[in-house]
Amino acid sequence: MGSGDIITPLVMGLLLGGLYALIALGLSMVFGVMRLINLAHGDLVALGSYGAYALMTVVGIDPIVGLVISVPAMFLLGLAIQKYLMGRAFAISSEAPLIIAFGISLVIQNANQIAWTPLSRALNTPYSHMSFTIGARQFPLSYLLDFAAGVVVMLALRYFLTSTYLGRAITAASQDKKAAQLMGINTNRVYGYAFAIAMASAAIAGVFLGMTFPFTPTSGVSFLTIAFGTVIIGGLGSMLGTFIGGMILGVFQTLGGYFLGPAFQMLIVYVIVLVILAVRPQGLFGR
Amino acid sequence: MGFKTLRQKINLVLTVTCVVVLAALPVIGAPQSWLLYAFLFFVYLAMANMWNLLAGYSGLISLCQPAFLGLAGYTLAIGTWVGIPWWAGLLGGAIVAGVFALLISIPVFRLSGIYFAIGTLVVPEALRMVFYLWRPVGGQMHGAGAGYMIKEIGGVSTDLMYWWALVVGIGSILLVRLILRSNLGLGLAAIRDNERAAASCGVSVFKLKLYTFIVAAVVTGLAGGVYYLYQGYIEPSATFNVKWTMTLLLATVIGGIRTEEGPVIGTIVVVFLYFLLARYAGYSLLIQGIILIGIMLLSPQGIVGVLRRSRLYRYVAECGAP
Numbered sequence: 001m002g003s004g005d006i007i008t009p010l011v012m013g014l015l016l017g018g019l020y021a022l023i024a025l026g027l028s029m030v031f032g033v034m035r036l037i038n039l040a041h042g043d044l045v046a047l048g049s050y051g052a053y054a055l056m057t058v059v060g061i062d063p064i065v066g067l068v069i070s071v072p073a074m075f076l077l078g079l080a081i082q083k084y085l086m087g088r089a090f091a092i093s094s095e096a097p098l099i100i101a102f103g104i105s106l107v108i109q110n111a112n113q114i115a116w117t118p119l120s121r122a123l124n125t126p127y128s129h130m131s132f133t134i135g136a137r138q139f140p141l142s143y144l145l146d147f148a149a150g151v152v153v154m155l156a157l158r159y160f161l162t163s164t165y166l167g168r169a170i171t172a173a174s175q176d177k178k179a180a181q182l183m184g185i186n187t188n189r190v191y192g193y194a195f196a197i198a199m200a201s202a203a204i205a206g207v208f209l210g211m212t213f214p215f216t217p218t219s220g221v222s223f224l225t226i227a228f229g230t231v232i233i234g235g236l237g238s239m240l241g242t243f244i245g246g247m248i249l250g251v252f253q254t255l256g257g258y259f260l261g262p263a264f265q266m267l268i269v270y271v272i273v274l275v276i277l278a279v280r281p282q283g284l285f286g287r
Numbered sequence: 288m289g290f291k292t293l294r295q296k297i298n299l300v301l302t303v304t305c306v307v308v309l310a311a312l313p314v315i316g317a318p319q320s321w322l323l324y325a326f327l328f329f330v331y332l333a334m335a336n337m338w339n340l341l342a343g344y345s346g347l348i349s350l351c352q353p354a355f356l357g358l359a360g361y362t363l364a365i366g367t368w369v370g371i372p373w374w375a376g377l378l379g380g381a382i383v384a385g386v387f388a389l390l391i392s393i394p395v396f397r398l399s400g401i402y403f404a405i406g407t408l409v410v411p412e413a414l415r416m417v418f419y420l421w422r423p424v425g426g427q428m429h430g431a432g433a434g435y436m437i438k439e440i441g442g443v444s445t446d447l448m449y450w451w452a453l454v455v456g457i458g459s460i461l462l463v464r465l466i467l468r469s470n471l472g473l474g475l476a477a478i479r480d481n482e483r484a485a486a487s488c489g490v491s492v493f494k495l496k497l498y499t500f501i502v503a504a505v506v507t508g509l510a511g512g513v514y515y516l517y518q519g520y521i522e523p524s525a526t527f528n529v530k531w532t533m534t535l536l537l538a539t540v541i542g543g544i545r546t547e548e549g550p551v552i553g554t555i556v557v558v559f560l561y562f563l564l565a566r567y568a569g570y571s572l573l574i575q576g577i578i579l580i581g582i583m584l585l586s587p588q589g590i591v592g593v594l595r596r597s598r599l600y601r602y603v604a605e606c607g608a609p
Contacts, residue, residue, distance in 0.1 A: 037404065085584070100579075106576035114570065274394045274406070278397065
């Protein structure tokens with residue numbers, strides 16, 4: 001801080017935006033398809049970070065390579081949660097899924113704490129502390145990886161949703177559930193896959209987040225706020241909007257930290273979320 | 288409503304006896320631990336009743352209750368540092384909570400349903416940051432973050448704090464009863480059944496929800512103030528903590544959301560759990576989370592839902608019906 005150079009925080013904010021979009025994609029997907037704000041999403045991302053941490057410290061697998069194991073595992077867990085908990089909750093009342101998501105969030109949070117203690121952890125790899133230079137300025141390599149991962153996952157999801165049968169079925173169910181059912185789409189199955197895909201994306205987000213920032217068992221709420229802020233700024237349903245929302249939030253955060261000091265970074269995110277809710281609840285790019 | 292049947296008289300006498308016995312507990316020399324249980328019961332009861340009023344009756348799934356009780360607690364604590372008497376701090380805290388509810392209603396009331404829930408979830412998180420960074424009075428830090436001792440309450444006996452809690456707890460039951468039987472309650476019932484139909488019949492949806500939100504904030508704040516008066520110390524991370532929300536949610540859902548007696552029964556269970564789980568403090572959120580999910584799936588109407596199917600309950604309920 002205080003180097004008098006505004007370009008560095010600006011670029012870092014934009015790169016960070018990729019990570020934020022990555023965190024938000026799962027939330028956006030579950031909301032778009034199931035009309036559920038998954039209050040457990042932040043804790044699922046934290047679970048992804050801890051999963052990678054476990055694989056790295058216990059087995060010695062690189063976090064990114066470890067995704068080969070953690071993504072399918074989270075996918076299956078997602079299918080199970082949707083089938084045994086969320087699917088039933090939707091039949092009970094409109095607030096039941098929300099309360100159950102809240103319960104899941106607390107269970108994951110406490111389980112992480114029991115397994116890994118409340119201490120702050122980080123995914124330290126040989127390359128996570130490297131940096132690259134643009135002109136005369138140095139940037140952490142992990143931020144570039146975040147951005148790349150965000151772009152890759154976004155493009156992959158976009159391809160999946162527009163060009164595969166299951167993806168189109170998910171899109172159809174999110175646009176009009178009844179019509180989709182009449183067209184022979186098993187919406188329960190679609191919901192299951194949507195939730196599972198969201199959890200798989202949470203696993204990926206968790207890994208890159210853990211390489212960029214330290215995390216604790218209670219980090220879930222701030223991850224959720226970041227995801228929600230991104231979705232709110234970008235507007236729901238649009239992948240590109242989510243990505244731009246992430247970058248705007250990232251830039252606000254790094255610039256806020258630059259001008260006001262690092263302690264204010266998260267506070268700025270919270271305030272921006274509340275201000276945008278007050279001014280434009282449908283999001284900056286929403287209809 | 289003018290005359291009362293014998294059953295109703297018996298019920299009234301029983302209720303009054305219960306309250307009198309509870310009020311007399313400190314005087315008749317009940318063990319300190321009992322008093323603590325009862326104290327926590329009243330504080331949680333007031334907050335759970337308010338959450339039930341919001342989530343159960345008004346469709347406002349508010350996850351920002353820690354903000355209200357925390358702000359009230361801080362008002363009380365900071366007040367004692369600048370020479371405001373503790374009782375004025377308690378009342379002032381409740382008012383601050385109410386004003387704050389009015390302020391945050393500007394952003395969060397533009398949201399409905401799930402958006403409202405998440406919008407409110409952000410509020411205590413932001414406040415926690417604020418109170419970590421902002422220290423209005425007293426230069427030196429006391430403990431973690433911006434913690435405050437509540438000063439000059441040496442003269443306040445625990446009995447007095449207990450009675451405050453009792454008044455707030457029992458008062459919250461009466462308040463919910465009163466609200467649900469007033470025009471406000473009728474309007475809320477109409478909104479709950481069909482918001483659009485209610486609005487087109489001239490029910491001012493926004494206003495009614497806002498009133499409920501503010502009332503809930505004031506009472507939650509008052510209960511929070513009483514709690515921190517007893518605690519004697521306040522700091523941001525335990526105050527603006529999701530654990531509070533969890534407790535209220537659990538009490539309401541276990542007892543039975545959208546029932547008047549639900550929070551009472553649920554709070555008894557929660558206080559019981561609290562002391563049962565004290566030994567396993569590290570696991571308590573996990574266990575509570577599992578209970579919450581289990582109850583929601585197996586009996587969405589909570590314990591009251593199960594009881595309502597039994598004959599004894601119907602008999603007692605007839606007694607209590609006005």
